Amino acid sequence: xxxxxxxxxxxxxxxxxxxxxxxxxxxxxxxxxxxxxxxxxxxxxxxxxxxxxxxxxxxxxxxxxxxxxxxxxxxxxxxxxxxxxxxxxxxxxxxxxxxxxxxxxxxxxxxxxxxxxxxxxxxxxxxxxxxxxxxxxxxxxxxxxxxxxxxxxxxxxxxxxxxxxxxxxxxxxxxxxxxxxxxxxxxxxxxxxxxxxxxxxxxxxxxxxxxxxxxxxxxxxxxxxxxxxxxxxxxx
Ligand SMILES: [Zn+2]
Numbered sequence: 001x002x003x004x005x006x007x008x009x010x011x012x013x014x015x016x017x018x019x020x021x022x023x024x025x026x027x028x029x030x031x032x033x034x035x036x037x038x039x040x041x042x043x044x045x046x047x048x049x050x051x052x053x054x055x056x057x058x059x060x061x062x063x064x065x066x067x068x069x070x071x072x073x074x075x076x077x078x079x080x081x082x083x084x085x086x087x088x089x090x091x092x093x094x095x096x097x098x099x100x101x102x103x104x105x106x107x108x109x110x111x112x113x114x115x116x117x118x119x120x121x122x123x124x125x126x127x128x129x130x131x132x133x134x135x136x137x138x139x140x141x142x143x144x145x146x147x148x149x150x151x152x153x154x155x156x157x158x159x160x161x162x163x164x165x166x167x168x169x170x171x172x173x174x175x176x177x178x179x180x181x182x183x184x185x186x187x188x189x190x191x192x193x194x195x196x197x198x199x200x201x202x203x204x205x206x207x208x209x210x211x212x213x214x215x216x217x218x219x220x221x222x223x224x225x226x227x228x229x230x231x232x233x234x235x236x
């Protein structure tokens with residue numbers, strides 16, 4: 001009797017052991033499956049991100065500006081250091097000056113008058129402007145940059161008008177100068193930075209007056225459409 005009892009006990013223990021092993025194995029298998037699945041999905045996310053942003057590595061250089069494939073980029077996402085000035089890229093600044101002067105001269109030959117209303121603005125000046133507008137407008141971020149996030153801090157952005165000593169205005173769109181710029185600015189390395197219908201990409205409403213010097217490589221690539229710099233560099 002005692003012997004049978006013992007055998008039953010052993011049988012029970014063996015059964016329990018087998019059940020435990022099966023259970024343990026199931027848990028292990030399930031975890032591995034989940035891991036593999038998770039890893040697969042994270043790999044595919046990485047790949048698709050790579051495809052979306054096939055371009056380019058965005059690097060913040062020692063001067064305190066973000067660069068994509070050698071082009072300085074400043075927008076709502078990529079800002080400049082507080083102490084960044086046009087002098088941090090003096091060579092490019094000079095190149096832009098020369099390009100603008102050439103453009104202005106050629107425009108004059110066609111009877112156009114191109115005047116710079118605003119070009120370089122320091123961090124402090126932008127800060128002053130932003131604070132001033134903030135008190136007057138609730139939609140300030142659609143047309144004015146926070147300090148450190150204005151392209152004007154690079155000195156590569158030009159606000160233009162057909163008249164000297166005036167302020168920028170929407171009606172510039174209807175001037176002969178605007179039409180001329182749309183047809184010719186690319187030849188000098190300039191692009192219309194905030195085109196119509198692209199505010200979801202650029203973060204700014206249409207600014208017919210705001211031109212950016214990007215160099216002829218990029219300006220020629222963008223001449224045929226209203227493609228923004230963000231789209232071209234694939235960073236939106
Ligand atoms: Zn501007």
